[in-house]
Amino acid sequence: MTDPVLAHALEQRETLLARLAAFVAHPSVGADPACADGMEAARRFLETRLSEAGFSNLQRLVAPDGSGQPAIYAEWLGAEGAPTLIVYGHYDVQPPDPLDLWHSPPFEATIRDGRLYGRGVSDDKGPMLIALEALIAFLEVEGRLPVNVRVFLEGEEETGSPSLAPILSAHRELLQADAVLSADGARWRADLTTINVGNRGNGGFEITVRTAAKDLHSGRYGGVVPNALHVLAGLVAGLRDAEGRIVVAGFLDGVEDPSPEDRAAIAAIPFDEAALMAQLDTAPAGEPGYSFLERLWLRPTLEVNGMWGGYTGAGGKTVIPNTAHAKFTMRLVPGQDPERVRDAVLRHLRASCPPGATLTVTDERGWSGAYAVPDANPLLLAAEEALQETTGDRPIRVRIGATLPLTEIVLGTLGLDTVMFSFSTADEDYHAPNEFLRLSAIDEGLAAWVALLRRVGLQDPADYAASRP
């Protein structure tokens, strides 16, 4: 028998789609100052819906210095004795560029072949509305929620969440809760029931190598002075051994090898590596001794994202470049300390500079550590049960190779763990043209959110505090 709250939510499916279309029509591109009106319209849309649904204490939370985009806050705290969840989503979206590659206008939600197309439908307006409408269905049918909820909707996720930590820290009292339930953070695959239990951290810097006071003529000086591009190539190549292992001393400090149980669990996950390689038109690469998914989820990376120097225009120029640049980023795994990793890599690069070459750090990016939900987190366990109930499959625990700064920021500021419960999927082109959301995600998401909230409503808040090791 269908849960009456879910039945109500499913009946309202067309209304939800219409609401999502109206939400998508507000171009809330946080990176583009010209979209300030779209950001404000998106905020008003959410505030109106939360207010009419019966949430209280509606307000905008801003960083203490007043900078950045406000987060929307609202609460419903009538479930005495039940856990309190912060329900997270974000209302800002990626820029729509390049516009000419879209098959329908990015800010007009359009259905084709069982998919809803439009900027933000997958990241994160669609998954966020699914979550909010599941909450609202409880209020509409039963007049109450099974759990206490603090809705927290960020406006800077796509621009690196610069205000998130300041906002959370400044409103620690208001945001008391037992865990964070995120409507952001895509499902891995459409063909497998999974739950994400961790993500890698990241960070990076840009270096400039300089080998002489100026560019030199390749005829008059070729063979007698260093070439900044040769030096840079040597630095990049020297980060790995011939088999692809990163050889930077200290880089792996704190990283534990996966246990036999972890390796067995990962090996059991159905995954067609060959099909993915064929689709990407490449061959596997990386650290020997680890499987594809182990490398992706459990091992750190050290990648050059951009590299340049010398003459890069048409034709040729017989120059020995005196400067060369490279942008590096790292993906970090549990156990790695971002600051120590940064220092280790820079120490290695500096020590590898030959005579006549100097290295300077010319830009630095934010550093964020890896995150893993504790195995026994009650919200994680409830989420697994809810997924098993609604999909029929026991979800497989997976990680993601990418970085979700939210998880580490929430842990660092509020001391709370986060469970990702978005119903978008990683292949939905959400940072690219023709972003889409599978329409099936609406029913799947509503069912899972209703089932999850019911289960959490039966839990003891004390179990949350006990779950973090």
Added chain:
Amino acid sequence: MTDPVLAHALEQRETLLARLAAFVAHPSVGADPACADGMEAARRFLETRLSEAGFSNLQRLVAPDGSGQPAIYAEWLGAEGAPTLIVYGHYDVQPPDPLDLWHSPPFEATIRDGRLYGRGVSDDKGPMLIALEALIAFLEVEGRLPVNVRVFLEGEEETGSPSLAPILSAHRELLQADAVLSADGARWRADLTTINVGNRGNGGFEITVRTAAKDLHSGRYGGVVPNALHVLAGLVAGLRDAEGRIVVAGFLDGVEDPSPEDRAAIAAIPFDEAALMAQLDTAPAGEPGYSFLERLWLRPTLEVNGMWGGYTGAGGKTVIPNTAHAKFTMRLVPGQDPERVRDAVLRHLRASCPPGATLTVTDERGWSGAYAVPDANPLLLAAEEALQETTGDRPIRVRIGATLPLTEIVLGTLGLDTVMFSFSTADEDYHAPNEFLRLSAIDEGLAAWVALLRRVGLQDPADYAASRP
């Protein structure tokens, strides 16, 4: 007692300077289509002077397909039994950009501190007029020249001489001679009497490395797919061993090690390597086992002139680039076959590509071999004697690390050797703002040209044919 021809030429020094100023005022920038009038005015200037001085058979030589800038030709062939020289110069100049760095207008010849400033004064309008006025002084004082002369003044030297080989090949009958005497090709240093006996060749190509169908997200794929920038860095670094030796199989085929005599001669040349390194703010680099000048003159190079890929804008982008590019040029030494060197380097690069990576050659530059004047070339011997007579110092035989395509093109098309007898100096900023010519070069050049022509006039043309091994 001063040679009466030289005495006459020196008396005309101010007239020569005025002529040079008028010549510089014609902006003959061959690379700039807007300077077509300047090119034509420069040609008319030369034709007028050659004609009024008594040269005959004045004509413009063009490539058979009619393309490109014509060369100016004129002859004086009244020295029966004496050798015939092609006297070479070029009337085109480098672009004057960046204009704002000039201290006086580039096309207004300006004297400051014993130097004449202006675009082309050093390369090659000044040295060319010195040569022509030395010839004309003979005609004015003695009514004849000691040697037969075919004046050949090119208009495409600064744009890579694309028409030079076609023009020479098409006019092989007209251009019969015993050697080429070039008024282009700068002296090495102002503080040392030298003569250049060889130059390195060159050539190059651009490669593109591709590792996947598209750029990939560094979180979702970091550690499991190849990175085009890592591959390119490995390719560039893999061209050399840890000590700096080029390890490309076949690269050094045909290159002979310098003889003990060659090494001793080079070691005897006064050269302050430390002062140069301090001036360039760098440290020496290159192949171990060879001195600085040996590396510069006698050893080939393999340099990356430009390298780029991935995200190179402000800030960061977490991308695994799927393409990377590099521009390579080589400087070749005697014994190296350009085509075989090209193939050897590409074979090495291709063989070094890891699985998943492909390499394509996306651009190719012209290839030209190294050149060396035969030790016993009579024009070289006469030039050394003339320099000893006029400077008091026995000139030191030097080479240049750069490439003068003229030498190899003349040898390939006409079978003639070339002696460089310019009186510009390599430090005169001739491809940069504030190009200058030392005023002392005028007297030095006139004296040396007069002395050289007298000596060649006493030579037997048969000795020229016998001098090439």
